[in-house]
Amino acid sequence: MSKSLQIGSAQAKARRPLIVVPLLVEDATMFQAQITQFNQCQADVIEWRIDAWHFFADLIKLMPQLLGQFNKPVLVTYRTQDEGGLTAFDQNLYRQLNQLAITNGASAIDIEVAHLGVMHDLRTLAYQNQVTVIGSKHCLGPAQADVQNILAELVKLPVDVVKFAEDVQTSTETDALLTATRAISLGTDKPLITMGMGAAGQRSRTIGYQYGSQLTFASLTKASAAGQLSLSDLCKALNMNEK
Ligand SMILES: O=C1C[C@@](O)(C(=O)O)C[C@@H](O)[C@@H]1O
Numbered sequence: 001m002s003k004s005l006q007i008g009s010a011q012a013k014a015r016r017p018l019i020v021v022p023l024l025v026e027d028a029t030m031f032q033a034q035i036t037q038f039n040q041c042q043a044d045v046i047e048w049r050i051d052a053w054h055f056f057a058d059l060i061k062l063m064p065q066l067l068g069q070f071n072k073p074v075l076v077t078y079r080t081q082d083e084g085g086l087t088a089f090d091q092n093l094y095r096q097l098n099q100l101a102i103t104n105g106a107s108a109i110d111i112e113v114a115h116l117g118v119m120h121d122l123r124t125l126a127y128q129n130q131v132t133v134i135g136s137k138h139c140l141g142p143a144q145a146d147v148q149n150i151l152a153e154l155v156k157l158p159v160d161v162v163k164f165a166e167d168v169q170t171s172t173e174t175d176a177l178l179t180a181t182r183a184i185s186l187g188t189d190k191p192l193i194t195m196g197m198g199a200a201g202q203r204s205r206t207i208g209y210q211y212g213s214q215l216t217f218a219s220l221t222k223a224s225a226a227g228q229l230s231l232s233d234l235c236k237a238l239n240m241n242e243k
Pocket of ligand 1: 047077079136165197217225226228
């Protein structure tokens with residue numbers, strides 16, 4: 001069975017998943033305008049989606065100082081355009097930004113498994129710095145025919161946590177994703193995160209934890225994927241008291 005997912009000081013519990021809010025800002029001004037709200041919200045972890053940034057030369061200079069402003073564990077994610085993000089994959093930039101994240105206080109980084117082969121040095125650096133590596137895969141377009149097989153392959157990879165997201169169009173596809181999540185989570189010690197993107201998959205974001213998905217994303221200022229609930233709606237669905 002999967003062990004309990006820990007990101008920095010945040011630990012998933014059996015009664016609810018870890019809640020992560022994505023921060024998508026283009027520059028330092030936007031960052032300063034939103035950071036307090038993110039720090040004060042009810043989420044456990046902040047995902048800094050650095051692919052939303054506009055001038056990466058600035059981000060490289062500012063990253064250490066900006067990372068110091070978070071008061072919750074931070075997951076740093078460079079989501080590439082091929083997997084639904086805002087910036088194309090650039091090997092040097094991907095490596096440099098993730099190195100900065102690892103050595104300047106991020107609790108976790110997301111590495112798309114498609115790039116894991118060329119990014120093995122990042123894995124090593126993350127392990128040396130006790131930074132959790134989430135290996136992610138996002139399937140856009142029609143739902144996958146054999147999710148269980150995909151998850152079974154993903155858990156074999158040298159990452160700490162497996163995250164799988166796919167577009168779903170029907171309730172049946174969402175059920176297949178949930179069932180596969182349960183089956184794989186019972187047979188591995190790796191924590192899993194799965195979600196169905198789009199309206200038909202929304203319930204996977206609220207009940208997925210009952211099937212072994214230990215983390216869910218909700219939006220605070222801007223949604224980062226189709227079907228994401230607002231943080232307040234997610235908290236209501238999970239019967240958490242609002243702050
Ligand atoms: O991988 C994910 C999951 C996600 O795509 C979602 O569907 O909630 C949102 C992204 O910000 C995050 O990096």
